Amino acid sequence: MTIDYNERIPNNVELSSNKTLQRALEHWQPSYLNWWSEMGPDNSTNYDVYLRTAVSVEANGWANFDYVKMPEYRWGIFLTPSEENKKITFGDHKGDDVWQEVPGEYRSTLRRIIVTQGDTEPASVEQQRHLGLTAPSLYDLRNLFQVNVEEGRHLWAMVYLLHAHFGRDGREEGEALLERRSGDADNPRILTAFNEKTPDWLSFFMFTFATDRDGKFQLASLAESAFDPLARTCKFMLTEEAHHLFVGEQGVSRIIQRTCEVMNQLKTDDPTKLRAAGVIDLPTLQKYLNFHFSVTSDLYGAEISSNAATYYTTGLKGRFEEAKIADDHKLDHSEYEVMDVAGNKVLSRHVPALSALNERLRDDWVTDIQAGVNRWNRVPEKLGIDFRFVLPHKGFNRKIGMFADVHTAPDGRLLYEAEWTHQHKNWLPTEEDRLYVHSLMGSCLEAGKYANWISPPARGINNKPIDFEYVRFN
Numbered sequence: 001m002t003i004d005y006n007e008r009i010p011n012n013v014e015l016s017s018n019k020t021l022q023r024a025l026e027h028w029q030p031s032y033l034n035w036w037s038e039m040g041p042d043n044s045t046n047y048d049v050y051l052r053t054a055v056s057v058e059a060n061g062w063a064n065f066d067y068v069k070m071p072e073y074r075w076g077i078f079l080t081p082s083e084e085n086k087k088i089t090f091g092d093h094k095g096d097d098v099w100q101e102v103p104g105e106y107r108s109t110l111r112r113i114i115v116t117q118g119d120t121e122p123a124s125v126e127q128q129r130h131l132g133l134t135a136p137s138l139y140d141l142r143n144l145f146q147v148n149v150e151e152g153r154h155l156w157a158m159v160y161l162l163h164a165h166f167g168r169d170g171r172e173e174g175e176a177l178l179e180r181r182s183g184d185a186d187n188p189r190i191l192t193a194f195n196e197k198t199p200d201w202l203s204f205f206m207f208t209f210a211t212d213r214d215g216k217f218q219l220a221s222l223a224e225s226a227f228d229p230l231a232r233t234c235k236f237m238l239t240e241e242a243h244h245l246f247v248g249e250q251g252v253s254r255i256i257q258r259t260c261e262v263m264n265q266l267k268t269d270d271p272t273k274l275r276a277a278g279v280i281d282l283p284t285l286q287k288y289l290n291f292h293f294s295v296t297s298d299l300y301g302a303e304i305s306s307n308a309a310t311y312y313t314t315g316l317k318g319r320f321e322e323a324k325i326a327d328d329h330k331l332d333h334s335e336y337e338v339m340d341v342a343g344n345k346v347l348s349r350h351v352p353a354l355s356a357l358n359e360r361l362r363d364d365w366v367t368d369i370q371a372g373v374n375r376w377n378r379v380p381e382k383l384g385i386d387f388r389f390v391l392p393h394k395g396f397n398r399k400i401g402m403f404a405d406v407h408t409a410p411d412g413r414l415l416y417e418a419e420w421t422h423q424h425k426n427w428l429p430t431e432e433d434r435l436y437v438h439s440l441m442g443s444c445l446e447a448g449k450y451a452n453w454i455s456p457p458a459r460g461i462n463n464k465p466i467d468f469e470y471v472r473f474n
């Protein structure tokens with residue numbers, strides 16, 4: 001399964017054996033590069049960036065590290081190896097052979113799933129495109145660019161499926177993926193969270209921590225798909241996604257570390273004093289967490305969803321780690337507990353499990369994100385500071401689902417409009433908070449130097465030292 005880098009489009013799918021497909025993708029390639037130069041990282045064309053590139057899709061050593069100019073990054077098509085006699089593991093077709101082609105009756109649904117996933121990839125590059133101008137270090141700048149080129153590659157992954165399996169419609173969708181723009185009033189990206197701004201590095205780290213983690217759970221459930229090319233594509237994407245989550249978790253953790261150190265030096269937890277010292281106070285970090293947690297939560301959709309049930313029964317999208325779940329994998333008679341709002345109370349009720357698959361995936365994500373928050377909390381714990389980060393209630397600040405029409409406090413209490421108006425500034429970043437965070441952003445690009453508001457990482461990338469020249473500007 002080595003990747004052929006002699007081709008114009010690196011791939012491990014024997015692209016050259018299908019000339020029509022190869023030509024179509026080679027035709028899309030310049031449009032992609034145009035999009036990258038227009039919407040990719042600002043001003044970065046000439047930089048040499050210490051990036052990893054996939055050399056093989058095997059679990060061990062898929063990455064090769066070297067200096068690369070981003071427009072010359074070898075974006076390509078990488079699927080994990082196919083398994084012999086692979087069977088569908090859930091839904092109505094459980095036990096049948098997996099599909100190598102799209103069944104006609106599922107064509108439009110599957111195309112929609114692939115387009116929606118594909119759309120998030122360039123969207124996040126667009127959201128992050130100005131961050132390079134204010135990087136807190138060369139190390140962080142390199143990590144940003146690594147995430148960006150890999151999101152670009154994820155777009156390639158989805159466009160390959162569209163071209164290879166959806167004919168003319170697929171090619172048209174491939175073009176449209178390069179035409180929508182994050183935050184554009186006339187032609188926005190498909191999902192709301194991908195039209196939000198990522199205006200500063202704290203937002204970037206929170207985004208990669210929370211929203212790339214949604215990516216992980218969406219990809220993991222698509223990696224179960226009965227449509228085998230989609231499953232294999234998503235499996236490989238997951239290995240790239242792991243680094244994005246690391247960037248986010250470690251980024252925030254280093255901010256917490258720095259703030260806690262200054263709290264100890266100054267013997268204070270007074271946000272005004274800490275801001276005067278140029279670090280981000282912990283309550284402000286908590287507000288950013290609340291914001292990104294709630295906005296990302298909406299990406300899973302409504303708690304009760306007939307679409308989610310259809311995706312499952314038809315075999316298009318499974319559950320997170322489907323194979324590890326001990327049940328019949330059909331869910332005709334199972335139930336699942338969801339929260340509901342009745343009058344002024346939040347209660348839970350049992351609903352058919354098939355209808356609650358969005359909620360189940362959201363719950364899996366919450367468990368995973370909670371583990372990340374627990375790791376963050378070791379930092380204040382170690383430094384003897386009694387602040388702990390907590391995830392807000394699932395109903396907090398929601399725009400989709402049961403809680404869309406009510407106001408919920410982070411602890412789950414339902415609030416009257418007036419209470420919410422009065423208090424939400426304590427729970428979500430205010431304009432003032434954002435301006436403060438923004439005021440800290442300024443580039444710190446000398447090898448080995450780190451901005452005042454963030455600690456250096458414990459170790460570098462690929463065993464390089466933390467003062468390594470991760471980006472050369474030329």
Ligand SMILES: [Fe+2]
Pocket residue numbers: 121150151154215
């Ligand atoms: Fe991605």
Ligand SMILES: [Fe+2]
Pocket residue numbers: 151212215241244
């Ligand atoms: Fe990602």
